[in-house]
Amino acid sequence: MSSSTISNSRLDRFLAPDSRTARSIARAREVLPGGTSRHHYLFAPWPIIASHGKGCRLVDIEGDSRIDCLNNMTALVHGHSDDDVNRAIIAQVEKGVSFSEPAEPEAALARLIVERVPSVDKVHFRSSGTEAVMMAIKLSRAHTGRSAIAKFEGGYHGYYDYVQMSTTSTEANWGSSAAPTPVPSSGGISANVPDEVVVLPFNDPDGVERLLAQHGPRVAALLVEPLSNRNGMVLPRPGFYDFLREITRKHGIVLIFDEVIAFRVGTDGAQGRYGGDPDLTTFGKIIGGGLAIGAVGGRNEIMALLDPAHPGAKVISGGTYSGNPLAAVAGVATLEKLTPAVFAHLDAMGKRMRDGANAILRRHGAKAQVAGDGSLFQVVPTDVELVNYRSIPRGPEANAWLDKLHRGLLVNGMIISHRGLSCVSSAMGPADVDECLAAFEQAVAGLDA
Numbered sequence: 001m002s003s004s005t006i007s008n009s010r011l012d013r014f015l016a017p018d019s020r021t022a023r024s025i026a027r028a029r030e031v032l033p034g035g036t037s038r039h040h041y042l043f044a045p046w047p048i049i050a051s052h053g054k055g056c057r058l059v060d061i062e063g064d065s066r067i068d069c070l071n072n073m074t075a076l077v078h079g080h081s082d083d084d085v086n087r088a089i090i091a092q093v094e095k096g097v098s099f100s101e102p103a104e105p106e107a108a109l110a111r112l113i114v115e116r117v118p119s120v121d122k123v124h125f126r127s128s129g130t131e132a133v134m135m136a137i138k139l140s141r142a143h144t145g146r147s148a149i150a151k152f153e154g155g156y157h158g159y160y161d162y163v164q165m166s167t168t169s170t171e172a173n174w175g176s177s178a179a180p181t182p183v184p185s186s187g188g189i190s191a192n193v194p195d196e197v198v199v200l201p202f203n204d205p206d207g208v209e210r211l212l213a214q215h216g217p218r219v220a221a222l223l224v225e226p227l228s229n230r231n232g233m234v235l236p237r238p239g240f241y242d243f244l245r246e247i248t249r250k251h252g253i254v255l256i257f258d259e260v261i262a263f264r265v266g267t268d269g270a271q272g273r274y275g276g277d278p279d280l281t282t283f284g285k286i287i288g289g290g291l292a293i294g295a296v297g298g299r300n301e302i303m304a305l306l307d308p309a310h311p312g313a314k315v316i317s318g319g320t321y322s323g324n325p326l327a328a329v330a331g332v333a334t335l336e337k338l339t340p341a342v343f344a345h346l347d348a349m350g351k352r353m354r355d356g357a358n359a360i361l362r363r364h365g366a367k368a369q370v371a372g373d374g375s376l377f378q379v380v381p382t383d384v385e386l387v388n389y390r391s392i393p394r395g396p397e398a399n400a401w402l403d404k405l406h407r408g409l410l411v412n413g414m415i416i417s418h419r420g421l422s423c424v425s426s427a428m429g430p431a432d433v434d435e436c437l438a439a440f441e442q443a444v445a446g447l448d449a
């Protein structure tokens with residue numbers, strides 16, 4: 001589809017009150033709270049509903065095709081229904097989808113990760129990124145004999161109680177920037193959790209140093225999301241992750257890099273790009289090639305706690321689907337295709353998108369920017385320099401701007417998340433990026449109207 005076609009045919013059928021989408025979501029809401037089990041994609045009045053996808057295009061149940069710059073929340077690094085990944089999955093389906101016994105694909109995927117990430121000696125699989133984070137925290141507690149954790153304000157690490165803190169805080173409850181208040185970001189979090197979580201200001205070495213001087217002796221792990229989408233994909237200030245490495249070592253704290261999204265930026269992930277050399281790393285999304293997966297990897301010394309033959313304290317693990325061969329073969333096929341040349345392509349497409357979109361925003365005088373790195377990009381409703389969570393406006397005005405832009409993009413043929421998270425896939429070439437930029441131009445022009 002050419003950009004001129006897009007501008008002449010608005011893809012807004014899903015919004016009609018009598019559309020198939022409206023009827024389908026109404027039926028789904030009868031049996032699913034909110035109409036789906038994943039809240040992060042939901043937006044008003046209702047989401048588009050996926051029918052099928054191929055490469056960088058996703059077709060909704062109205063039959064409308066858009067370029068997908070969300071790719072199952074960044075998991076599909078090669079886009080939809082990739083032929084090589086499909087072949088691997090289908091071959092495994094013929095053999096069996098899961099077993100009680102170990103199967104060889106699990107170790108094959110672990111080996112690929114170990115070969116790529118120098119800080120990882122061993123890998124332990126889980127079935128989601130959230131579970132990987134839970135296990136990394138449990139390992140850190142067993143290793144240090146401490147209980148509390150430290151995390152950055154805005155950092156998202158899934159929906160485990162101890163990390164679902166201060167991911168949605170606002171001016172009304174976030175407290176001082178020097179010592180952010182731990183604020184539960186969901187109902188149902190145990191009342192004693194806030195006492196076990198130290199919230200740190202991102203990109204602020206003095207603040208981190210002060211808070212760890214105070215709380216360090218009770219902190220088992222410091223978690224960092226190296227490119228944090230709720231923080232506008234703000235880049236670390238030069239040396240910030242090496243500083244985290246030093247200060248955590250000084251206080252005997254396990255440093256965990258949560259690369260569930262950020263592993264997308266290069267062969268050895270965000271730690272290869274920005275430094276940090278963590279003790280543990282959590283993975284998810286791309287390492288499962290689109291199937292459910294999570295993993296924690298790290299140094300022998302800590303990972304040995306998961307070995308039943310370990311002589312000391314052990315961490316006991318379960319999980320009916322952990323290390324299942326179906327996700328493992330999909331992950332192997334995905335990572336084998338992620339060569340240095342493919343990463344260079346992803347970098348180039350990501351840069352083309354960010355540069356092009358920023359030029360459009362400037363031309364229209366919009367107080368917004370497109371941030372990110374590598375294949376990741378994020379629309380952020382401010383033109384000030386990003387430092388951390390508090391740089392980003394989160395009030396009704398900023399959200400309304402994002403909602404309008406998101407709607408404009410959908411009707412002009414481009415999918416991003418309604419809070420701005422986006423990424424390119426290796427299935428996209430320059431013409432596809434330019435088609436997205438044409439949609440972006442239309443959507444931004446529509447904001448002025």
Ligand SMILES: Cc1ncc(COP(=O)(O)O)c(C=O)c1O
Pocket residue numbers: 073128129130131133156157158159225258259260261284285293294
């Ligand atoms: C950085 C990060 N950590 C953890 C998670 C949780 O992963 P999952 O959704 O697979 O449970 C996510 C999910 O988006 C994430 O972005």
